[in-house]
Amino acid sequence: MNQLLLPLDVMVFELRRSLTIGRIAIWMMLIAFPLGIVTTISMAAKLKLGERYTAEHLTEPFGMAMYFLIPEVSCLLGLLLWATPAISTEIEGQTWVYLMMRQSGRGVVLIGKYLTGVVWTLSASLIAVALCCIVVGPDIGSELWWVLTKLVTLSCFVHAALYLSIGTIFYRRTMVAAVLYTVFVEYVVSFIPALVNKFTINYRLRGLLADWMKWDNARSQAEHIFGSESASMHLMMLALMVAILLGIAVYRVQRTEYPTQQEG
Amino acid sequence: MIELSHVTKMYGNVVGVNDLDVSLESAAYGLIGPNGSGKTTLINLLIGHFRPTIGTVRVFGKTPTSHRGILRKIGLCPASDVLYPNVSALEWVKYLVRLHGMSHRESLVSAETALEIVGMTDAMHRPMGTYSLGMRQRTKIAQAIAHEPDLLILDEPYNGLDPVGRAEMTAVLKSWVAKGRGLLFASHVLQEIEAVTSAFLLIHGGRLLASGSASDIESILVDTPQQVVIVGPDAARLVHRLADVPWVDSLSMSAGRTELKVSLRDPAEFYRQVPKWIHSDGLSIEQLRASGGNLETVFESLLKHHRGEVT
Numbered sequence: 001m002n003q004l005l006l007p008l009d010v011m012v013f014e015l016r017r018s019l020t021i022g023r024i025a026i027w028m029m030l031i032a033f034p035l036g037i038v039t040t041i042s043m044a045a046k047l048k049l050g051e052r053y054t055a056e057h058l059t060e061p062f063g064m065a066m067y068f069l070i071p072e073v074s075c076l077l078g079l080l081l082w083a084t085p086a087i088s089t090e091i092e093g094q095t096w097v098y099l100m101m102r103q104s105g106r107g108v109v110l111i112g113k114y115l116t117g118v119v120w121t122l123s124a125s126l127i128a129v130a131l132c133c134i135v136v137g138p139d140i141g142s143e144l145w146w147v148l149t150k151l152v153t154l155s156c157f158v159h160a161a162l163y164l165s166i167g168t169i170f171y172r173r174t175m176v177a178a179v180l181y182t183v184f185v186e187y188v189v190s191f192i193p194a195l196v197n198k199f200t201i202n203y204r205l206r207g208l209l210a211d212w213m214k215w216d217n218a219r220s221q222a223e224h225i226f227g228s229e230s231a232s233m234h235l236m237m238l239a240l241m242v243a244i245l246l247g248i249a250v251y252r253v254q255r256t257e258y259p260t261q262q263e264g
Numbered sequence: 265m266i267e268l269s270h271v272t273k274m275y276g277n278v279v280g281v282n283d284l285d286v287s288l289e290s291a292a293y294g295l296i297g298p299n300g301s302g303k304t305t306l307i308n309l310l311i312g313h314f315r316p317t318i319g320t321v322r323v324f325g326k327t328p329t330s331h332r333g334i335l336r337k338i339g340l341c342p343a344s345d346v347l348y349p350n351v352s353a354l355e356w357v358k359y360l361v362r363l364h365g366m367s368h369r370e371s372l373v374s375a376e377t378a379l380e381i382v383g384m385t386d387a388m389h390r391p392m393g394t395y396s397l398g399m400r401q402r403t404k405i406a407q408a409i410a411h412e413p414d415l416l417i418l419d420e421p422y423n424g425l426d427p428v429g430r431a432e433m434t435a436v437l438k439s440w441v442a443k444g445r446g447l448l449f450a451s452h453v454l455q456e457i458e459a460v461t462s463a464f465l466l467i468h469g470g471r472l473l474a475s476g477s478a479s480d481i482e483s484i485l486v487d488t489p490q491q492v493v494i495v496g497p498d499a500a501r502l503v504h505r506l507a508d509v510p511w512v513d514s515l516s517m518s519a520g521r522t523e524l525k526v527s528l529r530d531p532a533e534f535y536r537q538v539p540k541w542i543h544s545d546g547l548s549i550e551q552l553r554a555s556g557g558n559l560e561t562v563f564e565s566l567l568k569h570h571r572g573e574v575t
Contacts, residue, residue, distance in 0.1 A: 002367055009368075013359045017351045094344035098407065101311055102363035103335045109363070257314050260304070260344065 006104055010112020011119065018120065030078050030124040031131065034069035038132040041065055059140045060215065066132050066148055067209050070125055071155035072202060076186075078121030079156065080178055083163035086113040087253065088174040097260045106253045114164050114246065122156040147212045151205055158201050158238050161245035168252035193224030201241065203227060204234045265290040265415060265446045266310065271319035273305050273470075280305035282470040284319070290414070292447035294457030297467035303450040304343065306467065307417055310448070311340055324414070336364050339413035341404045343420045349393025353384055353403040356392065360407045378410035379403070383432060398429045405436065415446035422456050434459045490531045494538075496549035499524040505541050509533075 041062070046053050087110070090096040099105040129148045133141035163178050170177035190200035197203045207227035210219045211234070219226045227234070266288040273280035281302040297303050308314040309321050312328025312335070321327065326334050348356055357375035366374065379388045382402040392400060401423060408416060418437075422430050437460045441447055451457050457464065466474045474480070494502060500521045506512050511530035517523070528534050542549050 003365055006363065006365070009359070009362055013351075013355070016355070017348055020350060093347040094342075095347060097313070097340070097342045097344060098346075098360060099363065100313060101335055101338070101340045102360060103332055104365055105335075105363050106332075257308075260308060260313065260342070 003104070006108045007112040007115055010109055011115040014113060014116040015120065018116070026081060027078075027120065027124050030074045030121070031128045033077075034066065034074050034128045035131050035135065037069055038062070038066060039135050042135050054139075056139055058136075059144070059213070060218070062136050062140060063144055063147075063209070063213055063215075066129070066136075066144060067151065067206070070128050070132070070148060071151045071205055072186075074128055075121055075125050075152060075155040076159055076182060078124055079117055079159045079163050080175065080182070082117035082120050083114065083160040084167045084174050084178040086110065086117065086164055087167050087258065088171045091171055091258050091260075094260065096258055100258075107250050110164065110168070110249055110253045111246075114160055114249075117160045117164070118156045121160070122153060125152040125156065143213070147209065150212065151209060154208070154235075154238055155201070155205055158204075158242055158245075161242045161249070162201065165245040165249040165252070168249045168256070171256075171258060191225060197224065198227070198237075201238070204238050204241075207231075207234045265324065266448075267320075267322040267325075268309075269320045269322075271309060271316045271321055273309060273314055274317040279470045280314075281309070281467075284472050286465070286472060286475060288465075290444070290446045291463060292441040292461035293449065294454075294461050294464045295448055295450040295467060296452065296454060296457055296464055297450075298452050301452075301468045302470040303467055304419060305470070307340070307342075307419055307448075307450060310417065311335065311338060336411065337414045339408035339411065339416045341408040341416075341418045341421050343423065345397075346392055346400050346404060350391050352389050352391055353379055353395070353399075353406065354388040357403065357407045357410050361410045364411050366411065374410045374412070375406070378406040381409065381436060382406045397423075398425045401425055402429070402433070405433070409440070413445075415448065416440060417448045417450070419450045420452070421449070422451070422453070430456075490528050492526050492528060492531070492534065493551075493553050494524040494526065494549060495522060495551035495553070496547070497522060498545075498547035498549060501545065501547055502538070502541065502549075505537075505545075509537070 045058060087096070090099060099109050126149060129145060129152055133145040136144065166178045166181060167174050186200055186202045190197050190202040206225060207229060208231055210226035211231045215226070219228060268284045268286050271284040272282055284306065295303050295306065305314065309316055310323055310328060312332065315329050324334050324337055328334055346356070354375055357378060358371045361371040361374045362368065379385055382405050384399065384402050384406060387395065387399060392403065395403065401421065405421060408418070421433060425433055437447065437449070441461060447461065449457055449460055462477050464475065464477070465472060500517060502524060503515060503517065506515055506526060511528060511533040513527040513529050516525040526534070538552070541547070
């Protein structure tokens with residue numbers, strides 16, 4: 001039990017030392033950014049449609065906007081800042097040597113940092129979802145809230161594992177590698193109507209969005225975007241991705257001779 | 265305690281350490297060598313961070329890369345600084361001890377005890393960003409000893425310490441050694457090591473040039489070519505004596521004719537003959553010293569010995 005709680009202790013330590021003005025400002029930005037855009041869209045819709053404005057008719061536009069802004073952008077931005085540099089910051093700060101000297105240092109620290117990235121980003125994203133749903137109103141907000149909450153949670157766990165593994169492989173120019181991967185694979189390849197897009201996280205999340213929101217029309221018209229698999233298949237694939245990506249990250253961190261940046 | 269069997273570590277085409285072959289019983293050792301000599305590479309091999317390219321490393325009978333459990337028996341104080349500015353020393357040391365799998369309570373007690381040993385009790389609740397370099401250095405020592413390891417490895421532990429801090433640190437390390445625990449103390453300053461232990465490992469260019477006590481190393485050096493500077497108003501009068509002997513390679517007189525630099529092929533013969541000549545000729549000589557007088561010269565001499573350039 002003592003050993004099992006170690007990653008949580010790492011998480012507590014990491015969260016405690018992340019309570020800086022800069023980090024808190026970024027956390028608040030992750031909430032303010034989607035909230036500001038959704039508020040603007042909502043106001044623009046009300047101004048344009050006037051009396052004809054009814055939220056029920058705008059479920060899909062609001063749902064897609066909130067899905068894109070929170071699980072696909074906010075979550076990724078938060079995790080890019082937290083999960084990607086998990087190891088590289090310790091290497092650059094020359095503190096990795098203190099951690100890997102510990103009996104449980106490498107794997108436990110990695111998992112602890114993974115949980116830290118998830119908790120930190122998830123907390124901001126969940127608040128953003130809740131506030132955005134309040135803005136769009138209770139008519140569609142309650143349905144969107146539940147679906148987006150599930151998607152945000154999945155997005156954080158899977159993308160954190162992805163960025164963590166990228167961080168352990170490319171410990172130099174980590175952010176560049178992660179951003180390039182995100183842009184090319186998650187934003188380009190995930191829309192390619194071929195087998196390859198099924199291996200992207202965003203394809204699975206979009207599939208779940210369409211399935212849980214019962215957007216059957218959208219699924220039939222744009223199968224390469226929303227997929228045709230069942231929700232359980234998407235969930236299983238996402239779980240498999242987390243397991244594989246974390247496995248790669250742990251293996252890398254256990255085996256790699258990261259530079260200690262010491263002379264002598 | 266430590267067994268290195270023909271250990272070589274390569275970084276691509278660059279040699280980190282080269283064919284280290286040594287076995288050390290549990291005791292205190294000074295690992296001495298200039299910057300870039302391979303000290304830190306050796307330490308990284310001992311803690312299992314690096315795998316040897318060739319050879320085997322065993323610490324307490326186990327291979328560190330595959331038996332992470334032995335890290336519980338090793339404490340490391342690296343040369344690198346601590347960069348967690350908003351974390352207190354107590355939080356940090358407790359966290360690192362906890363990563364050894366000790367309980368919260370044990371970790372806290374161990375961290376407090378270690379910080380007390382290094383004299384950091386009063387400041388241990390303050391963020392480390394407010395510490396002086398010396399305080400951070402002492403905190404680093406605390407994290408290395410907190411889990412009570414059997415082998416303590418220190419990489420340049422005196423960096424940033426003022427004379428009082430150095431004296432206190434020496435006392436801590438002497439007390440550590442007195443308890444019969446293992447110590448490997450890496451430094452490029454001989455005097456720092458001499459204050460704690462008289463057993464040395466001399467490393468240069470990734471090679472172990474010599475090991476043993478100071479007198480063992482002196483006995484190697486006595487047969488190794490050296491440069492000696494003779495200082496005094498009558499230094500020039502020794503030239504005619506030294507010009508004819510086979511164990512002198514070259515002589516060089518300073519402009520003021522008060523310093524005579526002598527390159528020796530056989531230092532032992534020099535030290536036998538010169539005092540006799542000074543006495544018999546009634547010369548006024550103020551000083552005899554090794555040219556350069558620094559560790560680099562000693563290493564160069566040992567390197568020649570190691571290469572077999574001297575028999």
